[in-house]
Every structure is written in structure tokens, then in C-alpha cells.
Amino acid sequence: MKFVKLFSILALVFTFLNAEIVSQSGNKDGIDVKLTSEKSLVVGDNIFFIELAKDGQAITNAKVKAKFYMPEMPGMPYMEFEENAKLVNGKYKMLINFSMGGTWQYQIKFKEENGKVHKLRGSVNL
Numbered sequence: 001m002k003f004v005k006l007f008s009i010l011a012l013v014f015t016f017l018n019a020e021i022v023s024q025s026g027n028k029d030g031i032d033v034k035l036t037s038e039k040s041l042v043v044g045d046n047i048f049f050i051e052l053a054k055d056g057q058a059i060t061n062a063k064v065k066a067k068f069y070m071p072e073m074p075g076m077p078y079m080e081f082e083e084n085a086k087l088v089n090g091k092y093k094m095l096i097n098f099s100m101g102g103t104w105q106y107q108i109k110f111k112e113e114n115g116k117v118h119k120l121r122g123s124v125n126l
């Protein structure tokens, strides 16, 4: 537990020092979902990680994909980028290409080994 606390504090400090690194947590149907970016978001390629856990146990046998999209705006068509994540060192890793700055909505979809599908929505800014 102490380690977890220390880690949380370090993560917080790290978040402050790198204000634009994405770190968002949510819970869907009892599963903790954490979305982080490797670096500050940029127009172009960005590496994201998704971590799934249930009761503190990492879930590493899910199928995970994410869609990032921006609604149609005046003078700009609807944009989206979809990617299937690959499990790397216990985290689902994916490369997302943002074609412009602004707010991007996302939908994370993951399928458990038992076939249950879950969706989580949110947004990031760059």
C-alpha cells in the first residue's frame, strides 16, 4: 500500500511537471480504465497507453481499441482516427494521429475474454 501511495504522489508530481501529458482515469462496469499519453500531445503521431484493472488486478487478455474524433465544424469536415491497441508490458499501446489541434473526443472500447464489451468516452485537448 505504501508503494502505491508513493507512486500516486510521484505520478501527481510528474503530472504537474508535464502539464500536457494526458492521464485520465475512469471506471466502467467495475473495471478501472486509465488512459495516458507518452508525451505532451502534438499534431501528428502520439503514443497512448490504456491500462485495465479489476479489483487491483491488471486485465491483460482484453481486446482494446480506441477511436478519436472531432465533430464537423464550419469549414472543417468530421475527422476520426481509429486504432487497435497492442499489449506491451501489461499496457495496451496505440499510436493515434491527430490531424489538427483542438479538442478530440474519444471512445475506448474493450472486450473481455468472456465476450463482454465495454465503452468509455472522454476527450483530450492539444
Ligand SMILES: [Cu+2]
Binding pocket: 070, 073, 076, 100, 102
Ligand atoms: Cu477540428
